Amino acid sequence: MMLAIIRRFIRYFKSEILPVPSQLFPVLFCTFLFFLPLIAKNSYLLLILSFANIYSIFAVSWDLLSGYTGQFCFGHALFFGVAAYTCAVLNLNFGLSPWITIPIGALTAVAVGLIVGVPCLRLRGIYLSLATVSFPTILLGIVFAFPEQTGGELGLYGITPLSSPLCNYYLILILMLVSSFIVWKIVNSRIGIIFQAIREGEVTARASGINTAKYKLLAFIISGFFAGLAGGVYAHWMRTVGPSVLTTALSFQIITMVILGGLATIYGAIGGAYIVTLLTEYLRFTIEWRVLLYSAAVAVVLICIPRGILVWLRDRVEKLCPKCKKRNLFTRRLCRSCGVNI
Amino acid sequence: MTGGILALLAIGMALQIGVARMINFAHTAFYMLAAYVIYSLAVVYGLNLCLSAAISVMVTLVIGVVFYWLGIRPIKEHARSLLVMTVAIALMIQESIVLIIGSDYVSTPSFLPGYITLFGVRILRQTLLTFGISLGILLLVWMFITRTKTGKTIRATAQDAEMASLLGVNVERVNLTVMVISLALAAIAGIIIAPLLLIDETMWERILLSLMAINVIGGLGNIKGSIIGAFILGYVETMVVFLMPMGAYLRGAFAMAVMLIVLTVKPEGLFGIRVE
């Protein structure tokens, strides 16, 4: 029985994953991430990758809301910050363990998502974006107005960590993979098609009988949940939570990541998060030119590859078969499954 | 006084939103650039102040048009990338300034130093000058938009770009004209406020959110609305700080809250037309 499953898996691997770079690369990448701590006992590297993973979850959640459903949210830091502060407050005041605070934090972010989503239902396009940008700033004002509970400008500190640094790395990695997988499943399901239909034309979608309000709220909820997960993990990873989790700069950071990597694609969001995190760390060698080079790089990429780096790479490396719609390596002349000339 | 400056900047943004259909987050960065250029010329190189002002406006225009041509025009259709692009441009301007001039605060001398006493109240001469010039420019812009042929073309393009191009309007040229006007307004705002402010490299971020709020309150893309919105928000913010001294740092949150309320209750603002 086991042998049959393994044989089927190997056959699937050889036919679907190996020949297609866009499937092979993620597998290699994940394997690499899993085995990295064994080869390199470098906590700095693990730290960078952990941040990249946290940002990935955050970016994927934003992509779901904005890329797939077209609800362009400029204040996504709201969910992140709400969850982070909730986890901090729960942990410091009630001594709850991270395993409890993080889900509660994510659910709080979901609740906030509902509160925020309802007024946003009526708004479209730029109006929606401007409304969303106001939320984190307003919340920041509230944080400063109650410095006793929220730590004010300094923030909250002394939060218990998840576990040892090495375990943290694996936990965050697994969380990132699981979250991305779940979101990927969602966007490839019927719900995902409805999201994209809403993005393409809300009036049309409504005319087809879809309850767009319900699905838009659903998008806010799911997106808020995963962003909240990222925020909660951040709180326990950094062990301090300050006003920096609610800044507009943070919101724009992930927008940049997703757009750089490729909007409306899961791999684009993750890839963008990794590229930006690694790039800003790589640029540490020059203190004065760091931000300038970073923004210049972003500008150049946007001009040359406006659809996103990973999307562009994928289109370079793969060709779509016109008949069976399967993806093939760009060097092939014939489709690997139907034999049609491509 | 701040109302006038905000109005100048808000018109620029409103023009860009209305005509070019783009939100330019780098708009205030050019306003900051103009202030830094006049500082460089007047203080570091010791040029005559009025000459520095004129050169500063021209330099800002040139740099702005270059950024527009190279950075914004190619990706006009990708609205999402455009957003990130404008932020990247603003960051590049900020960082270049830090590299060349440094990250300390700088100040420029006043065009008219000293103060006068009006009805027993002391007012800086520069404050009056800035206020006067900003009102004058606002009036000029208003007359330009409403009376001249180019102004009419701009308004037509703002209303319906496709229709305008069918009627023979070169939409690309109009976009460029609007860009130049906005940049000029931002540059002038920068140089007349420079003597009254402390210039630092993050000043573009601070007023950006207020500007967005102003544009929303007045109606996105609406010139008259943005002028009135600027004065309203400027006044209300001062009132808030005055009445609620405990919450002086809540000013930013307050502007955002006002914007949110306007968006939920009446998204088209005071004067705007609902744009889909």
Added chain:
Amino acid sequence: MRKSLSKRAITRAQVIGIVLIIVIAIVAGVVFYYFTKPVEEKTPIKIGIIGPLRETEGMHMQMGAILAVEEINAKGGVLGRPLELVYEDSGTTPMEGVLAFEKLVTVHKVSVVIGEEKSELCLAEQEVMADHKVIFLSVGAANPELCARVGQNYERYKYYFRISPVNSTMLGQYIFKGLPWVRDKIKALGIENVKVAIIGAQTKGMEPIFEAAEAIIPELGMEHVGTWRVSPTATDLTSELLAIKESGAHLVLTMFSEAAGVVFSRQRGELEIPVAVWGINSEAQKAVFWESTLGYGNYECLMNTYWREEFIDKYMEKWGEYPTYCSATYEAIYIWADSVERAGTLDPDAVVQEIEMWGKRGSDVMQKFRDLHDGVGMNTAPGCHFEFTSNHDVMCGPGYVEPVFTQWIDGELKCVWPESSATAEYQIPPYAIDYWRATGQIP
């Protein structure tokens, strides 16, 4: 490209291609690994400087550190090895700060980290410090809670010491220590009832100081005529200044820690508001303050870190600027270097014990690196010495490190209080004296 008519899922060319890509990926990974691999132990001892290096605060950190390292290396280095400085910018967010700290410790393998001006980042970096057990000498962050942590969990956070500035609670108290002195200066002109206005930026740290000020002013026999709270990023304070003038205040107590302080000074001077000045104005510590206010900031009196004349001269000569509280990286390096020499090892636990003893050993003990007695440094007045509290905070009070008040007088920053350290007389603006004379308040 070989023509392949085969329908097989994967051709030979593709196999070669895939193997090639995997090989390249492995090579790239190895290269990246070496890029972030910890540097091999070489002879120099590395000191990590962390902070907002692009800003003036960060630059002063670097300037103070370079001065100290040059002097110590000239005397043979520490434990026979030269000192080397490594810099990492911690930016504005805790994430960047933590990454910078981690890089300093893991990749550059520094033996001590000095710096971090922003308290929020300091909090996060303390965690990394505790995980790696690296000594962290804090220069620039003033929040008292940073040291409170040492008391709460000594074993974990004992590697943290604050070198400068004095914590913000103490700073608040010191505004009032010199107030009677200023009051008497104004009374000496002939004013019986001294009226005091308070103006400051609304931040969490300042609120207790506002309240304390309002309580103390009547106790000192002065009249409190109003408190004006403004936004820390305020750009126009003319209305507040005019209101202060209308209130008849003789003295303005300033509480600015950000840019609004410079705006206040400039407009105060431009409008010639007839007041004497006293208080906190952090931005006025910088040399660029004079140019930023175009000279209108004359007579601005603000709390400052004490530096000895010889250090100010040394600093001026090398860097062309006045030292600020961030220049205390100089002191930090000296304290650390001497403690390492005494411990005889770089082991953090041993060095921590030596650092804790700083200033407690008695006045006869000489240091290796300068001809000053133990605990005496460039930021302690003659007769005073530097000591740490049990929480590794800066001991503040008579006989220890004390803030001083400096005043901008005609383009130069001079110390005016306490009189034992003063290098100039406290000035009241002449237009204020003229105004008081014209309105009949003084003969």
